[in-house]
Amino acid sequence: MLLTVFLLAGCGTERPHSILDPAGPAAELIAGLWWRMLWVYGLVFIATLVLLILALVVRRRETNVLGFRFVFLTGVAIPTVILIIMLVDTLRVMGQLHAHEEDLRIKVVSHHWWFEVQYPGYDVIDANEIHIPTGKTVRFDLISEGVIHSFWVPRLGGKRDMLPDHFTELHLKANQPGVYQGTCTEYCAGTHALMNFRLVAHEPEDFTRWLEFAAQQPHAPEDAYLQRGREAFMRGGCAACHAVKGVSRGILGPNLTLVGARLTLGAGTIENNKGNLAGWIANSQAIKPGNMMPKIYLEPEDLHALVDYLWSLQ
Known part of the structure; x- marks a missing residue:
């Protein structure tokens, strides 16, 4: 009953940090790998439990019924084959996550405890809020001004550490407009739990208008x-x-x-x-x-x- 409660708790309509609700191609690859791992390793877990139960309830015999060959196949050979297949699948997905093309580049600098967002070439600097166009591959150049942080938008792709000594990069694409939650996933002391940001995906035309507006200098107040x-x-x-x-x-x-x-x-x-x-x-x-x-x-x-x-x- 307790397990059922936990499972039902994950069925809410609001799932801002769920990798199982992908909204971009990178997140779809990760979600697909997760489901394949769940089925494969879940079946292995069930098979192991069945063998364990049989070993407990079946009357013990003096002679070895199953033999060394069975133990080797089920305990060594088959698990090794499964792990190799899943390793190849994981490496294939990781290779596909590294895009070789980009439509826009954004620089993100992590501080204590907030994110600075720069749009090189557009004279636009913002904080804790990132704007991107839908359907375009965006390259994020990530670096930290302090300790190691981490950049993650669960519904759009995997996470990437932000290091203080050199840039790391991450490619993301949003399939549809919306507001996506991002967070720091590397414990960085202090208010790490409150170090979040929002990624706003616009239609390309709306993003162009936003970028032109953001690049303007605010008018001096007349009031x-x-x-x-x-x-x-x-x-x-x-x-x-x-x-x-x-x-x-x-x-x-x-x-x-x-x-x-x-x-x-x-x-x-x-x-x-x-x-x-x-x-x-x-x-x-x-x-x-x-x-x-x-x-x-x-x-x-x-x-x-x-x-x-x-x-x-x-």
Whole structure:
């Protein structure tokens, strides 16, 4: 009954981290290999249990009925053949996962504990949110600015470690538009469990429009209230760590040029809305303990103006 409960728990409609709900060719290859392994090794497990039960219930005889040949075949020869076949199948899938063509290249840099996203050649930098076109092979150049992290979008492909000393690469393709959850799968201490990102797949035309929009410099606010928010951004210490195109060049924290358009805050920790944004600015440690952002002390009027200014960056 307990096993049944666990099995039923995996049957929910929301499966953002399930490799068995593939949405790209790489994930389909991995899911297919998983199912083949389940059937083959499941049958081996059942056969082993049957032989074990027979050995327990059948009356023992003085003579050896099965003999050495049976033991060798079932205990050595057949398992060896099965393992070799599955090894060849696994190597075949791994070879197919390494694409030799690419339609777009994106650089992802992991920090403590968030992801920086760069689009080389387009002057676009974002954080914790990746945009790609559907039906196109995207090459991700991955590197870490600290300890080893790992990049994984379960419904689109396998994971790849992000190393601090050299680039690794990963090729992914999304078959259909949607929002796919990604995460760091290498324990990196601190708030590792809250180091996530979102990958947004657009139709190619929509992605082109998004990229053109993201490459633009935000207009200087004309509204007096938003101007006060921008002044609070500069005076409150935000500009020392965060960059906004045409306003500041901070590099310690995530780039905020497109912060108002993001789906989440704190690397996928909370939903992005004005209330959560205000709470994050005032005391992010209460939301994501151990992150690198200190408490920000602002007058309530300045805080609200700052939130509105950042919300306008989209």
